[in-house]
Amino acid sequence: MDEQLIQTITKLVMEKLQAGDQAKQQDVPVKLYSSQASGALIESSKENDAGGQVTFHKIAEGKVAAKQPSNKEPVVEKETELAKELQSKTPARIAVGRAGSRPKTNTWLKFRLDHAAAVDAVYGEVPDELLKELDLFQVQTRVKDKEEYIRRPDLGRKLSDEGKELVKKKCKSSPSVQIVVSNGLSAKAIEENVEDVYLSLVQSLGNLKIETGTPFYVDKGRVALMDEIGEVLQPDVIILLIGERPGLVSAESLSAYLCYKPRIGTIEADRMVVSNIHKGGIPPVEAGAYLGTLIQKILKYEASGVSLVKKEG
Numbered sequence: 146m147d148e149q150l151i152q153t154i155t156k157l158v159m160e161k162l163q164a165g166d167q168a169k170q171q172d173v174p175v176k177l178y179s180s181q182a183s184g185a186l187i188e189s190s191k192e193n194d195a196g197g198q199v200t201f202h203k204i205a206e207g208k209v210a211a212k213q214p215s216n217k218e219p220v221v222e223k224e225t226e227l228a229k230e231l232q233s234k235t236p237a238r239i240a241v242g243r244a245g246s247r248p249k250t251n252t253w254l255k256f257r258l259d260h261a262a263a264v265d266a267v268y269g270e271v272p273d274e275l276l277k278e279l280d281l282f283q284v285q286t287r288v289k290d291k292e293e294y295i296r297r298p299d300l301g302r303k304l305s306d307e308g309k310e311l312v313k314k315k316c317k318s319s320p321s322v323q324i325v326v327s328n329g330l331s332a333k334a335i336e337e338n339v340e341d342v343y344l345s346l347v348q349s350l351g352n353l354k355i356e357t358g359t360p361f362y363v364d365k366g367r368v369a370l371m372d373e374i375g376e377v378l379q380p381d382v383i384i385l386l387i388g389e390r391p392g393l394v395s396a397e398s399l400s401a402y403l404c405y406k407p408r409i410g411t412i413e414a415d416r417m418v419v420s421n422i423h424k425g426g427i428p429p430v431e432a433g434a435y436l437g438t439l440i441q442k443i444l445k446y447e448a449s450g451v452s453l454v455k456k457e458g
């Protein structure tokens with residue numbers, strides 16, 4: 146977000162707060178604007194005060210009840226039709242109101258719950274039974290523990306010496322497609338989604354007659370780990386199913402990162418991602434089937450990411 150936009154938002158929020166303080170048992174008109182540049186929602190009690198070079202478009206209008214604070218009664222903004230309509234459009238925490246200057250108890254508890262789920266997802270472990278069920282052997286990166294994983298992304302981009310040896314020994318060399326799974330930043334994402342995504346991906350690749358290598362699981366991996374795996378196994382395509390950094394809406398979202406011939410030195414623009422795979426986003430089974438067809442396209446054009454877009458025309 147640029148400086149200009151931050152200043153505009155701060156100004157509008159301050160005005161809104163002052164308007165709330167001055168209002169006496171009356172409804173405060175609220176207009177909501179969307180900035181073209183960021184898609185951010187701006188709340189304002191005036192129409193033409195967006196200021197600066199950012200263009201705002203009015204997208205909704207309504208009233209929020211505001212009361213004069215008294216010693217006996219806390220200020221509680223009522224839910225309006227407008228708030229309900231906005232909330233129905235996104236799982237983001239918008240128009241949740243406040244009690245005085247504080248969040249409402251429910252809002253605060255929900256925030257604490259979602260935050261705890263996010264922390265659990267990062268620090269959790271993928272159950273061994275799941276890896277056994279999917280017949281995935283496990284290797285480590287150069288990371289010692291979760292704290293180091295968070296502080297040193299570079300170590301999550303390299304296999305441990307033993308891991309590298311095991312991969313060399315156990316995996317088929319130069320396959321068309323190498324499937325790799327990693328907990329990444331959410332073990333919960335793997336636990337909840339990987340079985341459906343993986344099985345439907347394998348089925349999709351089988352139907353398309355695309356050869357796959359020996360799949361395996363990497364503990365505490367990062368996306369660019371695919372470059373080193375590419376050097377070791379020389380596949381045409383790597384697909385890495387990895388846990389996304391949890392947000393406060395979902396802590397169990399999985400991403401599939403793909404790259405054509407990833408090798409040391411591969412640039413980020415040549416990777417691609419299908420993100421938000423979870424029950425509230427892209428359904429896992431659907432994602433697996435789609436990923437098969439995406440890999441077919443990558444193999445056909447011998448390119449991925451921006452290079453694929455260029456070749457497709």
Ligand code: B12
Nearest residue numbers: 329330367368369388389390413414416417418419420421
């Ligand atoms: C963190 C993050 C970033 C960080 C990554 C820094 C870091 N080292 O972690 C920063 C701010 C740099 C970033 C940049 C971008 N991101 Co981003 N990012 C995310 C986020 C919030 C989490 C990703 C994650 O958990 N990865 C898993 C962990 C384990 O990976 P990692 O190894 O630690 O980090 C790598 C990945 O995060 C990867 N990555 C991050 N974003 C993207 C985007 C693309 C297209 C690719 C190929 C890779 C990639 O690059 C990191 C370094 O290798 C997701 C949201 C989500 N729901 O997934 C969006 C998300 C993946 N990003 C997105 C986009 C659009 C971008 C940018 C293209 C934005 C831009 N216009 O510049 C760039 C591209 C960066 C790239 N590598 O090519 C979109 C992708 C949409 C899509 N389906 O194509 C997402 C889904 C957000 C969204 N909802 O729009 N991103």
